[in-house]
Amino acid sequence: MKYSIEMQNQKLASALIFLLFSFTFYAQQITVLDADSGIPVDNVALFNKDQSKTTITDSRGNTDLGIFGEDEKITFRHIGYETYTATKSQIGRRGHRVYLQTKAEELQEVVMSVSKWEQQKKRIPQKVETLGARDIYFTSPQTSADLLQNSGKVFVQKSQLGGGSPMIRGFATNRLLLSVDGVRMNNAIFRGGNLQNVISIDPFSIAKTEITFGPGSVIYGSDAIGGVMNFYTERPRFSYTDSLAFSGHATYRYATANNENTAHVDFNFGQRKWASYTSFTYNDFDDLKMGKHGPDSYLRNNYVVRQNGTDVLVENDDPRKQVTSGYDQFNFLQKFAYRPNTSWNYDLGLYYSETSDYSRYDRLIRPTGDGLGLRSAEWYYGPQKWFMGNFQVTQKGKNKFYDGVKLTTAYQFFEESRHDRGFGDVELYSTREKVDAISMNLDFENKKMGNLNLFYGAEYIFNKVHSEGSVKDIETDERELTASRYPDGATWQTFAGYINGEYQVKPNLTVLSGIRYSQVWVDAQFENTFYPFPFEEADIVTGALTGSLGVSWFPWSDFQVTLNGSTGFRAPNIDDIGKIFDSEPGSVVVPNPDLEPEYAYNGELGIKKNFDDVVVFKGAAYYTYLVDALVRRDFTFNGQREIEYNGELSNVQAIQNAAKAYVYGFEFGLEAYFDEHWSLLSNLTLTEGTEEDDSGTDTPARHAAPTFGDVHLIWQNQKLKADVFVNYNGEISNKGLSLSEQSKDYIYASDRNGNPYSPSWYTLNFRSQYQISNALKATMALENMTNQRYRTYSSGIVAPGTNLILGVGYVF
Incomplete structure (x- = not known):
């Protein structure tokens, strides 16, 4: 009996020793993965400081760290990825996994x-x-x-x-x-x-x-x-061991220009077949403070408060502070992933975002006709809400018809509202809109036909709009229904099929071409309770055929030429055909059910030259011609050019297929790498655009941005990255402004003739990031160091003045 017990104890001790040895050996095993795709990375070199100890990952991204000490720094290096450094103990705490970030300019990107x-x-x-x-x-x-x-x-x-x-x-x-x-x-x-x-x-x-x-x-x-x-949001990460892998990240950020406080946390749980990713972010933004040096017309000299039941215009103690511009926001993301085998993936994503009320700042600074007061006492958006549930099933593997298939189904909910009250009025007008959106995409990938890769699929989208209007007496709290912004219950839906092909003619020449047909249905019923519409409904059925053809050619290994021609379209939506709102002071937009799609025809030429991996130059030129453009123009409503809207006699306008437009421009990029620490990056964009109405009159395009660009001088090593950079915008003269922008003189500076224009501006900035440890990272930035006061083109709010930004991030 005693012998039997001793034998059992010996067997138990041997088993424990074996398990301990196995665990110790297994704990030395790590997996190196691509940070974006989660795919194992082979041929990654691992070595210590003096390179006396080295190892390399196998085809599954695995290697053994037994030769390294627990607190010895290990460097991971691969030609296609950024260098990474960590200790063995740190890697162990992160589930024995290392994620490498790809280099942005690799040819295999x-x-x-x-x-x-x-x-x-x-x-x-x-x-x-x-x-x-x-x-x-x-x-x-x-x-x-x-x-x-x-x-x-x-x-x-x-x-x-x-x-x-x-x-x-x-x-x-x-x-x-x-x-x-x-x-x-x-x-x-x-x-x-x-x-x-x-x-x-x-x-x-x-x-x-x-x-x-x-x-x-x-x-x-x-x-x-x-x-x-x-x-593309973060994806849940699986564990490549039998144990549960847990990781997370927390960030805090503070900015002085609007007293910003932002907190973020995310965490990931993963096993071999399932994984979960959760993210929370909360932002609190105070009123934004503009710069010191610039046009005085940008200052917020006064604002409206309500005192003892009366609207009062009060002087702003700090005219650089843009009163009532602050707001807060909450974001949440939850993702689940299930991978039963190497062929199938099931992904579920739940997204939610909500803001507080926030002011439409450009409406709050509109002056009265005599310029002595402000038109609006209140003008704000209600909470902007967005929810999406997205379920995706992906299969990879050889099949008669495809090598990959992806089914994406989603439900989205949007909510927004607008609230405005004129100075001295007691009536607060409100409209609230909700949209339910359902979509389904079925996308296929086929790589079977020699050098031809085919991508094809189908799409169905259905939107339903809910809209209501009301007016509230702020003194009595009595509320009455008024005209809604859109026809309530209106629907927009589309069904489409497409095929896209990539054909590698030669190793240095690729042709990409595709075609798509879309059918669109728009239905809206108009209610005559508040306005005597001359029509009862809008019932639009329209289709569009679009295509593209382009080539990518490498005449030399370090020189690329791209040429592309494509068409695009936009079908009328509910906003185009059924909206009622005040577009600008003294104008109101009314519905127009007789609309057709607008079409764009585009040509583009691009080049990229690599000079010995030291300097990379990129350039592109493009031209786009838009026909049957949907634009806002003067209109009649029941034969009248003016109607009363929210108590004001307003000029009637509507969205119409009333214009042609063309836009052309040039885009340049430069990257220079002087050595392993110093680099220079720069971008420059030049855009010109013109709209032509039915009378043949040309006017500047509203959304053609001014010349803009930046220049960055960057220094970095493994712990510190620092960037000194300049942002700049060119001027848009009064003649260069579209007609709709010329009427918004309250957001623009005045030229020598007293006419509105958008001045040029620049900012000098500094940004840095320091890796305190492998788990702790700090950021510091100083934006607009010379404290310029400027507005970006067409913007209502003035940009921040000197802005100190501090942040800290912790990986656990």
Whole structure:
């Protein structure tokens, strides 16, 4: 009996020793992965400080760290990735996984936006710019609108602090398309006026942003005339061991110009077959303070307060402070991923964003006709809300008809509202809009036909608009219904099919071509309770055929030429056919059910030259011709050119197919790498645009941005990155302003003749990031160091003055 017990104890001890040895051995095993795709990376070299200890990852991204000490610094190096350094103990705390960031300018860089599947960037004839997670973290933008602006390649207009309307190649608002994780964000009430929907996308949750310049209608359908902005959020990361992997990140940011306080946290749980990613961000923005040196007309000298039941114009103690511009915002993202095997992936994403009320600042500074007071006592947007549920199923593997198939289904909910009250009035007018949007995309990838890769698929989208109007007596709290902004219950839907092909003619020559047909249905019933409409409904059925053809050619290995021709279209939406609103002082827009799609025809030539991996030059020239352009023009309503709207006699206007337009421009980029520490980056964009109405009169295009660019001088090593840079904008003279902009003299400076114009401006800035440890990172920036007072073109709010930004991030 005693012998038996001793034998059992020996067996148990042996088992424990074996398990301990196995665990110790297993704990030395790590996996190196691509940070964007999660794919294992082979041939990664690992070595210590004096390179006396080295190892390399295998085809599955695995290697053993047994030769390294627990606190010994290990360097990871690969030709296609940024160098990374960490200790073995730190890697162990992060689940024995290391994620490497790709180098942005590698020839093998992959983009998703052109076909919805991975393609090598060098084979794409369109201009595509990529902003990675490292770029976003370094620039530390307040919103996704600022993220786009910081790229130096997209111009952004702001009517208020809670805003940001991108302009690309002379087009903006509903002629640009927003996409989040492959789902179209544009809805049936995206308007031709400035939009702020991009701020609903949390920059802290973005893994990568791809900006496609020029028409993208073959893949994305209506609205993709000027370009497409694709935001790809962080994906859940799986564990490549049998244990649960946990990781997370926390960030805090503070900015002085608007007393910003931003807090963000995200965390990831992962096992071999499932993973979860969760992200929270809260922003609190106070009133924005403008710069010191610039036009006095930009100052906020007074504002309206209500005292003892009366509107009073009071003097602003600090005229540089843009009173009532502040707001706050909350963003949440939850993702789940399930991967039962190497062929199938199931992804569920839940997104939510909500702002507080925020002022339409440019309306609050509109003067009265005599210039002695302000027209509005209140003008603000109600909470802007956005929810999306996105479920995606992906299969990869050989099949008779495809090598990959992706089914993306999504439901989105949008809510926005507008509230305005004239100075001295007791009536607060409000409109509230809600949109339910359902979409389904089925996309296929086929690589079977020799050098021809095919991408094809179908799309269905359905939008339903809910709209109501009301007026409230602020003294009695009595509320009555009034005309809604849009016809309540209106619907917009489209069904489309497309095919896109990439054919590699030679190793140095690729042809990309595609075609798409879209059918669009618009239905709106007009209620005559408040206005005697001369029609009962708008029932539009229209179709559009679009295509593209382009080549990417490398006559030499270090020189690329791209040539691309494409068409784009935008079908009328509910905002075009059924809107009633005050577009500007003394004007009201009324419905017009007789609209047709507008079409764009685009040509683009691009070059890229690499000089011995030291200097890279990029250039592009483009020309876009727009016909049947949907623009706002004078109109009649029941034969009348003026009607009463919200108690004011107003000029009647409507959206009409009343113009042609052309836009052309040049885009340049320069990258110079002097040594492993010093580099110089620069961008320059020049745009010209003209609209022509039925009478043949030419006027400047409203969304043709001024000449803009930047120059960055960067120094970096493994711990510190510092960037001294200049942003600049050219002037737009009075004659260069569109007619609609010339009427907004209250947001522009005055030239020598007293006419409104947009002055040129520049800012000198500094930005830095320091890696305190592998877990702790600090950022510091000083923007607009010379304290310039300036407005970006067409913006209502004045840009920040000198702005100190401090941030800290911790990885756990």
